Amino acid sequence: METASRFLAGFLLGSLIGASTALLLAPKSGEELRGQISDEATRIQDEVKKAASDRRTELEQQLTALRAPSKTDQI
Numbered sequence: 001m002e003t004a005s006r007f008l009a010g011f012l013l014g015s016l017i018g019a020s021t022a023l024l025l026a027p028k029s030g031e032e033l034r035g036q037i038s039d040e041a042t043r044i045q046d047e048v049k050k051a052a053s054d055r056r057t058e059l060e061q062q063l064t065a066l067r068a069p070s071k072t073d074q075i
Contacts, residue, residue: 008051012048015044016044019040019044020037023036023037023040
């Protein structure tokens with residue numbers, strides 16, 4: 001699980017660096033560039049929020065399953 005978290009963090013960081021580099025090297029005006037950077041930052045923020053929400057839901061389900069009494073506890 002730690003490996004997956006590290007991979008996701010590295011992927012997101014690499015994506016952000018790659019996107020920033022591509023935007024900075026693109027031949028556009030400063031205003032257009034700032035708009036694109038803002039849009040990309042918003043998109044990444046939304047993706048991170050969704051991933052965190054999905055992970056929270058998954059962990060809550062696992063916690064519920066762990067708290068549920070098993071059949072061996074009832075015997």
